[in-house]
Amino acid sequence: MTVLRFATHLWFDHQAVEAAELYTGLLPDSHVDRVVAAPPGAAPGAPFLVDLTLVGQQYTFLNGGPLFPFDPQVSLHVLCDTQEEVDRCWTALLEGGGRESRCGWLSDRFGLSWQIVPEALGRLMADPDPEVVARVTQAMLAMEKLDVDALEAAAAG
Template sequence: MLRFATHLWFDHEAVEAAEFYADLVPDSHVDRVVAAPPGVPGAAPGAPFFVDLTLNGQQYTFLNGGPLFPFDSQVSLLLLVDTQAEVDRYWSALVADGGKEVQCGWLTDRFGLSWQVVPEALERLMADEDPAVRERVAKEMLGQVKFDVAALERAARG
């Protein structure tokens, strides 16, 4: 059987992160938590070792691997949403409790994982046939931190 899943290395917060993300994202759930067997470096026997979860139909495996490999912004999870209300809801939840706003729809959550919260309008506007529309939208986008759909739409109209 072939299984494809995104694998993310956490210091020690894999279960906490999995439960947080599964509660945040619709149609998501923690599938299983596997305990560390004896002899795993940095893990107490019986402590959570890896977590399988499904986020909106996509499979992930989170590992409690210790502090050897912290997250960086080279990898991010992208949430493509329909409305400004969704941008605001996900953004607020992900930056809460120690997360950090970055730029252009990017943020880092309290676990150090990078996310992009992107409204569908941005993808649609950046694919407009008119290069002047794409240029105005890109300029507006580059000046934003959390995306503002109304401002992106205004930029598109000129």
């Protein structure tokens, strides 16, 4: 079997280009690869498909109408090196009508769910001491945007 391309496909109402521009401007190694116009019978010249790359991974966004809205069952996970990167991504994705959730999750203005996670969380959750992991877990569960300093303080006890 020959696979020519593998990409995650996301269905937007009509904001595929707007979303692609936001996400590619936010994440490194990201760019819009092509925009395909709507087929005959649809709005002439309107964008229909957007092929893009986010942090080296391929995606296709479809302007398919309101039939299938996003829900939290599907989310994009962004692993950040620093608190500054967590803050930058969190703020940009909430802009224009996004909603905060718990434990580093949010929904952007298009309704797509994201997990904005500092690298420190995985490191702390892998601690061999179960008491450290329990304290870090409890701290995380009380947060919306994850806070590296607070997670580190919880780990230290």
